[in-house]
Amino acid sequence: MRAAAEKIVIKLQQAGFETYFAGGCVRDRLRGVEPHDYDVATAARPDAVEALFPGRSDLVGKSFGVVRVRVQDATVEVATFRQDGLYLDGRRPSEVTFTSAEEDAKRRDFTVNALFCDPVSDRIVDFVGGRADLEKKLLRAVGDPAKRFGEDRLRLLRGVRLASTLGFEIEPETWSALRRAAPQIGQVSAERVREELSKWLCGQGSERGLDLLDASGLLVVLLPEVAAMKGVEQPPQFHPEGDVFVHTRLMLSLMESPSETLAWAVLLHDIGKPPTRRVDETGRPRFNGHETVGGRMAEKMLMRLRFSNEKTEAICAMVANHMTFKDAPQMRLSTLKKLLARPTFDEELELHRLDCLGSHGQTEIYDFLKTKLAEMPAEAVRPDPFVRGGDLLAAGLAPGPRVGELLRQAYDLQLEGKISCREEGLGWVDGLGLPAAAGGGAA
Numbered sequence: 001m002r003a004a005a006e007k008i009v010i011k012l013q014q015a016g017f018e019t020y021f022a023g024g025c026v027r028d029r030l031r032g033v034e035p036h037d038y039d040v041a042t043a044a045r046p047d048a049v050e051a052l053f054p055g056r057s058d059l060v061g062k063s064f065g066v067v068r069v070r071v072q073d074a075t076v077e078v079a080t081f082r083q084d085g086l087y088l089d090g091r092r093p094s095e096v097t098f099t100s101a102e103e104d105a106k107r108r109d110f111t112v113n114a115l116f117c118d119p120v121s122d123r124i125v126d127f128v129g130g131r132a133d134l135e136k137k138l139l140r141a142v143g144d145p146a147k148r149f150g151e152d153r154l155r156l157l158r159g160v161r162l163a164s165t166l167g168f169e170i171e172p173e174t175w176s177a178l179r180r181a182a183p184q185i186g187q188v189s190a191e192r193v194r195e196e197l198s199k200w201l202c203g204q205g206s207e208r209g210l211d212l213l214d215a216s217g218l219l220v221v222l223l224p225e226v227a228a229m230k231g232v233e234q235p236p237q238f239h240p241e242g243d244v245f246v247h248t249r250l251m252l253s254l255m256e257s258p259s260e261t262l263a264w265a266v267l268l269h270d271i272g273k274p275p276t277r278r279v280d281e282t283g284r285p286r287f288n289g290h291e292t293v294g295g296r297m298a299e300k301m302l303m304r305l306r307f308s309n310e311k312t313e314a315i316c317a318m319v320a321n322h323m324t325f326k327d328a329p330q331m332r333l334s335t336l337k338k339l340l341a342r343p344t345f346d347e348e349l350e351l352h353r354l355d356c357l358g359s360h361g362q363t364e365i366y367d368f369l370k371t372k373l374a375e376m377p378a379e380a381v382r383p384d385p386f387v388r389g390g391d392l393l394a395a396g397l398a399p400g401p402r403v404g405e406l407l408r409q410a411y412d413l414q415l416e417g418k419i420s421c422r423e424e425g426l427g428w429v430d431g432l433g434l435p436a437a438a439g440g441g442a443a
Contacts, residue, residue, distance in 0.1 A: 004074035005038035006119050008053075012078075013120065015052055017044040018101060020116035020125060022079070027112045030124070030134055031166075040069075040078045041104060041116065049078050064096055083107055084151070102127045109148055109155050110162065110174075111140045139168045145177035154188050154196060156181055156218060161200040164209030175216075182217035193222060194305040201263040207253040225297055226267060228274040235284050239359045244273045251358035261311055262347045265318035266354060268298045272319075295320030314344050318351055325352040328365055334415035340373055341382045385411050386425030396435040406432070 005021060012019040022041035029035060042049065049067045050057045056070045057078075065080030081104035082096045101116060108114040111130035117123070124131060133140050139162055141148040141155075149155050156178055163170050170178065185193070200209045210226075213219040220227040229244035241250055251266050258266070272294025273287045280286050298319045302312040321342070328336060342348065353366045373381075387410035392403050410428060413419045419428055 001038050001074050001076070002035075002119075004071035005040055005076045007071050008040055008069055008076055008078060009119055011052055012040075012042050012044055012049070015044070015048070017042050017048070018081075019043070020101065020118055022104075022116050023108070023113050026115040026117040026124070027130075027134060029117070030115070030131070038076055040076055041081055041101065042078060043081055043101070044078075045080055045098060049080075065098060101125065106142060108142050109152070109158065111142055112162075112166075112168075114142050133171075137166070137168045138171050139163050139166070139174065140171035141174045141177065145174040146181065149177055149181045153181065153184050154192050156185050156216070157188075157193065157196040157200070160209055160212045160216060160218065161196060161203065163212060164200060164205040165203035167205055167208075170212075179216050183221060185218055185221055190304060190306040194307065197222070197305070198260050198263070201252075201267060202258055202260055206255065206263070207249045210249050210252060223267075223301070225271045225274075225301060229270065232274050232277055233285055234273075234287075237360075241359060244270050247358055251354045254354050254357050258350075259347065261314045261318070261344075262350060264302070264311075264315045265322075265347065265351050268294065268301065268315065269319050269322050269351060269355065270294065271297050271301075291320055291323045314347075317342070317344050318348050321348060322351055322355065325349075325365055325369070329368055332412075332416065334412040336372065337376070337381050337415045340369070340376065383414060386414055386419055386422040387411070387429060391426060391429050392434070395429050395432070 005025075009019045009021065019040060019042040022039050025035035025038045044052070046059055046065050046067050049069065050059060053067075053069045058068045060066050060068050060077075065082055067078045068075050069078050080098050081101050083099040083103045084096055084107045105114040105116065105127040108128075111128045111133045113130070114126075114128045115130045115134075116125035118125065128142050129140075139159060141159075159170060159174065159178055162168065200206060200213075203209075210219070213222075214227065214230070226245075226248070229248060232244040234242075234244060234247065239247055241247055248267060248270060252263075255263060255266060270290065272290035272292070275297075276287045276290040276293050278286045278288070295316045299312060299316045302315060307315070321344075324339065325348070328339065331339065339345065349366065349369055352369075353363060356363050356366060385407070387407060389403050389407060392406055393399065397403060397406070410419065410425060413428065414425070419425050
């Protein structure tokens, strides 16, 4: 990606256009981190960029001066230096004017994201003090922070996310403006909020990000179900770390490069505790059924954030199932195999491990399940059924709920090793004493 971006910069410079690497790629390279992608900013207008890269460019944002240029297998966004007009919808400027590199830097969100670099001369171009803030590990809005946040309210979340993933402090005036504007985050589309929240959850320092979301007022607006976990005390013998919010925060700190579904399951696994909390006659807090309630709550949250059905189903399954693991050593073999065969089992097991490490620290059940998983080949955990519906119908059973019940019984016996082949399965069907179907026979 860097090689492709450099070729684009060189070609634009040779054509007489001031051109640089821009934004996050400059910030990350100065931090000693290899960027995921590279953006190029240039004085060349979009039509000039297209003319220099015929057949290898796509105009994706003419009004914003953005062209995607392909170099071999890499695609790089090339944007013309611009100055933004008024922001009327809290997301995009009503118009843009192509301008100089300095004016382009001044319209960006944070100073550490407003740096340019000439890769040919290896020269940093800094119009807003971004390099000094980078050295101080300080996140500062460019210019007036209230104006920056008013232009695009998603910058409120982005500021929290960058501070947590980069490990930076937020400059006091920027922080004050962020807190004042936090109630306006509800004006941002659910899709954009979801994307930014997922980047935060899956990134470094997500536990600090949770603190910043809470302290800023963003958490109670966007994720009130998570904010409600604060102050919900738990039995100290199982949760010496503290309340539900503290427990969840600790689990976030223990995650290592989680998938999006696992990260959200960690965040939401105990959201059912606040509404189910009861204190028994001994004074011990109880949360009976919190996993079931939490699964339903998670579904509503994820739908609100416009998650796909597939991801919603996976996350909710992990939330609703996370208490099952405590019973694993006492499970019948068939039940245990069904647990191991769950499509989300690997992530559920990791959720269980984090849940234990974020509370009492006991991982015996995790170790037990890892051992069982290693002992059982996949074909033993998820075998094809020996008995099928057609076998029951051919034996004279009428279609209906009874078919499903008997198929489940047969599969459980198979998982237990009590039916070891198809012939034994058909023998079990014969032993049911079903009335023979006219002209029937085992299918």
